[in-house]
Amino acid sequence: MECNSCSVASLKFEIKFDGETNQSSLGQIIDHLERREITISRKESVLQMDEKGAKEFLDFCNHFLETDKVMFRINREKWQPVSEMEHVFDMEWIDDVISNERLICHYQPIVTETEEIFAYELLSRFNNADGSTIYPNEIFPAAKSRGRLYALDRICRMTAVKHAVPLKDKKAFINFIPTSIYSPEFCLRSTTSLANQLGVNPKQLVFEVVETEKVDDVDHLKKILAFYKEKGFQYALDDVGEGHSTIELLAELRPHYMKLDMQYVQGVATDAAKQEVALKFLKKASEVGSIPLAEGVEEKADFEWLKQQGYKLFQGYLFGKPAAAPLEMAR
Numbered sequence: 001m002e003c004n005s006c007s008v009a010s011l012k013f014e015i016k017f018d019g020e021t022n023q024s025s026l027g028q029i030i031d032h033l034e035r036r037e038i039t040i041s042r043k044e045s046v047l048q049m050d051e052k053g054a055k056e057f058l059d060f061c062n063h064f065l066e067t068d069k070v071m072f073r074i075n076r077e078k079w080q081p082v083s084e085m086e087h088v089f090d091m092e093w094i095d096d097v098i099s100n101e102r103l104i105c106h107y108q109p110i111v112t113e114t115e116e117i118f119a120y121e122l123l124s125r126f127n128n129a130d131g132s133t134i135y136p137n138e139i140f141p142a143a144k145s146r147g148r149l150y151a152l153d154r155i156c157r158m159t160a161v162k163h164a165v166p167l168k169d170k171k172a173f174i175n176f177i178p179t180s181i182y183s184p185e186f187c188l189r190s191t192t193s194l195a196n197q198l199g200v201n202p203k204q205l206v207f208e209v210v211e212t213e214k215v216d217d218v219d220h221l222k223k224i225l226a227f228y229k230e231k232g233f234q235y236a237l238d239d240v241g242e243g244h245s246t247i248e249l250l251a252e253l254r255p256h257y258m259k260l261d262m263q264y265v266q267g268v269a270t271d272a273a274k275q276e277v278a279l280k281f282l283k284k285a286s287e288v289g290s291i292p293l294a295e296g297v298e299e300k301a302d303f304e305w306l307k308q309q310g311y312k313l314f315q316g317y318l319f320g321k322p323a324a325a326p327l328e329m330a331r
Contacts, residue, residue, distance in 0.1 A: 008099045008151055011074050013054040015082070016046045019069035032060055051089070058085050075147040084145075091142040097134065098143075098151050102127045105163040106322035110173065110293065110315045113307050119171035119206065121315065122160040123322050153177050154190070161194050164204060167326060173206045173236060173257075178220065184227035192231050202232030206257060210238050218252060225253060236293070254288045257313070262296020265316070269301040282310055 017023050023045055030047070033040050038053035049057065054072070061070055061082060070082040097103070104127075107120040126134040143152040157176055164172035195202060207228050209221065225235050236257035237250065250258060260281050268274040278294075285292040294306045297316030306314070320327050 008095045008148065011051045011054075011088075011146065012048060013051065013057075013072055013074055013085075014046055014048050014076075015054070015057065015070065015072045016079070017065075017070055018045075019066050022065050022069050025065060028064075029057065029060060033057065054085060055089060058082070058089075077147050088145055091145045093128075094139065094142040094146055094148055094152070096129065097126055097139070098148060098155055100129075101155050101159065102129070102134075103155065103159055104324070105160050106324055107163070107326045108315060108322040109320040109327050110171075110313055111319045112313060113311075115319060117170060117328060118313055119173055120167060120326055121173040121175075121208070121322075122163050123175075124156045124159065125322075149177065149179070157191050158194055161191060161198065161200060161205070164195075164200050165198050167204065169204075170326070171204055171206050171234075173208050175208050175210045175238070177210055178217075178224055184224045188224070188227060203234070206234045206236050208236040208238050208257075208259075209255075218249065222253065225255075238295075250284050250288050250290065255290050257293050258285055258290045259293045259295045259315075260311075262316070265294045265296045265302060265306070266298060267302065269299070269305040275305075278306065278311075279309060286310075 017026065026042070026045065026047070030040060030042065033049065033053055033056055036056055038049060038056060040047050040049045040053060042048075047057075061067055067082055071079045072082055072085055073079045074088065103124050105122040106125050108123060109117045110119040110121060112118050124136075126136075126139050128134060139152070140149070143149045153176060157174060160172065160174040164174070192202075195205065209225075228235050234256040236259060237253065237255045238259050258281070260278060264274045264277045264281070268278050282292055284290075291313060292311050293313035293315065294302075294311050295315045297303050297306070297314050297318045300318065303314060303318060
């Protein structure tokens with residue numbers, strides 16, 4: 001059984017009203033919506049309704065209410081100005097992408113110092129029903145606006161596990177957003193079950209925390225990573241740089257792999273400031289027992305410098321761009 005956040009259930013809108021004019025209009029609003037056979041519930045100055053009702057309400061609101069004193073929220077997330085409601089409606093296309101799982105994964109190689117392929121990062125690629133591409137900078141804001149990040153993250157993880165099957169002895173790095181997981185035991189059960197069902201060895205999968213620098217609830221992240229570790233999976237921290245919070249986070253989480261952000265990789269061979277960050281990162285990796293991985297490598301000079309300092313794994317266009325098939329199979 002799935003929770004509403006991990007599926008594409010009908011959105012539940014809560015709308016609250018401030019101001020004497022707005023609150024005195026509640027009776028009219030309810031009558032207006034009920035005449036259109038829209039089911040609503042009321043608790044003091046808050047109304048709850050489905051998306052069809054919210055669309056009807058917004059039209060009424062724009063004509064008769066003080067809109068700057070009306071707020072709404074969906075699925076019990078944060079309250080927003082009612083002016084943002086139209087944007088939620090406009091992003092309804094994300095529901096179709098998730099419901100019909102309109103995505104595949106592309107493979108980007110991760111190599112050793114000798115340029116042997118060690119692993120692949122599995123990167124989600126999304127499509128509309130007509131086959132046209134939807135870019136990540138469109139898909140994730142749309143999912144966030146409709147409270148679908150949880151559901152989107154889930155299908156990305158599940159799709160990535162399926163794409164890990166042909167890799168056999170190579171590891172698969174799979175991204176996930178920590179804030180999209182309520183309870184590791186509940187939210188990740190389907191992921192672990194699918195891996196078992198497909199015969200994917202847990203040791204093959206490396207779950208990668210994206211937006212490491214934005215992690216606020218470290219205790220929650222620890223619970224997620226402890227769950228992965230208990231099930232035999234490994235984990236990595238992504239986009240780690242020089243910020244105090246992320247460097248210190250490494251000591252607490254002790255990831256199996258840690259990725260140096262590309263902004264400190266590109267041009268590192270000739271940039272003293274970037275070299276300082278890269279060396280500090282390498283020292284911390286050694287202290288916590290993590291394997292250092294440099295991402296975004298595009299120039300041979302940067303690769304050689306990083307390799308000489310002691311970096312073990314590398315990822316970037318120098319070794320291969322994301323592709324629909326693993327590089328070894330494409331040759």
